[in-house]
Amino acid sequence: MDTNPAIPTRAKGTGAHFVNGHSPLHSSYSADTDRSDRESTFNAIKSSMGPRNEPLDVEELQLDDTTNGQRSFHGSTASPKQNPSARQYEEVADGDIEDLDQKISARDLRDQVPLTPPATTRSASPFVSQNPTIDFDGLSWPSAGTLSRLREREHPTDAEARLEKLSGAVRTILECIGEDPDREGLHGTPERYAKAMMWFTKGYEENLRDIVNGAVFHEDHDELVIVKDIEVYSLCEHHLVPFTGRMHIGYIPSRRVIGLSKLARIAEMFSRRLQVQERLTKQVALALSEVLKPQGVAVVMESSHLCMVMRGVQKPGAMTTTSCMLGAMRKRAKTREEFLSLLGRR
Known part of the structure; x- marks a missing residue:
């Protein structure tokens, strides 16, 4: 059927005076016609919506999934696969929530407190387990030459x-840069810079065990x-x-808290090494997780x-932000949002 694009079309059951809006000034307008057309339009809309979906009662849920009985839902027959079962509301995938019986690996009997089951919002980082464990008897993530430098404390000649x-x-x-090391301004600079570099990297000689120094206490706080705002200075290992x-730094205790100054000292220890910001952020988080x-x-x-x-x-003012979230801070969106909101950086 040919249609003229200049003539507007209308849905079935819609009166002529409803096209582009009805008006009492229209030549075909009358109160009876208007009432009749309104009812016709309402019935057309209602019929296109189909049957009304009613909520199911608890009694309607069948516990036995093996039954092949079919029941009617508003005139339609549901297949056994479509038949709602209470079992589907009981089974939960293993990856959706943590085991309710999960307990913290404790070093003290008082630490055996179950975790609150979180609502998982982010998967666990695949890289956390790849990091080396902290060596409490040696150094934390030591490099190849760190141990020899540490031993020189007892050998001043070395x-x-x-x-x-x-x-x-x-x-x-x-x-190499074209300077004269023997001129007055640079006299003694090599020795001064060498001492300064040893200070800038003194974190290689420090140990997490000595930094914490037993300042871990049991406290009923969860x-x-x-x-906030721990000043950090480090050296980029690339340049x-x-x-x-x-x-x-923030954490949710599990009956164990650490002296507040130790958080700053841990950050200081890892920052006084050749670093990249991403690794520095994660090392501080993993160290605190290991201790507490x-x-x-x-x-x-x-x-x-x-x-x-x-x-x-050459972009002054550019800021780099990195984060590392572990445990409940990573898995619970609400907890993570609370931490960020308290930082004022949500």
């Missing part, structure tokens, strides 16, 4: 030889503990230039990198 070797390397750098910023076995840990760091400011793209 420490002096290391410092002299580093000073020579700095002198070579000055010569709400957020947050220390050996500083990046500075602030770190925010809390319900959850969250670490957020914001910093400015001089390798982006002084060279390369």
Whole structure:
């Protein structure tokens, strides 16, 4: 059937004066016609909506899935596969919630407190388990040359030889960039820089066990503990230039709390090494998780990198934000949002 695009079409059961709006001024308008057409339009809309869906009663749910009886839902026959069963409301996938009997691996009998079952919102990080465990008897994530540097504390002669070797390397750098290491302004600079570099990287000589120093206490507290705005200074391992910023650490205790100053000291220990911000953030979170076995840990760091400011793209003011969420802080959206809102960075 040909249709003229200039003539508007209307749904079946709709009166002529309803096209583009009805009006009492229309030539075909009358009160009876208007009432009749309204009822016809209402019935047409109602018939297109189908039968009304009614909620099921609890008694209608069949516990036996093996029955092949068919029951009618508003005139329609449901197949056995479509038949609602109470069992589907009981079975939950293993990955959806944590085991209600899960307990914290305790070092003390008082630590055996079950976790509150969380609503999983983020999967566990596949990279956390790949990190080396913390060595309480040695160093935390040591590098190949760290142990020999640590042993030099008891051998001043070896420490002096290391410092002299580093000073020579700095002198070579000055010569390579076109400077004269023997001029007045640079006299003694290689030695000063060598001592400064050893200070900048003193975190290699520090141990997590000594940093904590037994400052872990049992306390009946299971709400957020947050220390904000911890100043952090570190060296970018890609260019050996500083990046500075602030770190925010929070955790939910499980009957164990740590001295607040220790959070800043842990951040200081890991930052006084050659670092990338992503690894620094995760190392602090994993260290705190290892020491306290809390319900959850969250670490957020914001910093400015001089390798982006002084060279390369040269963008002053650019801030880099990294985070690491473990345990309940990663799995519970509400808990994570509470932490971020308390930081004022939601």
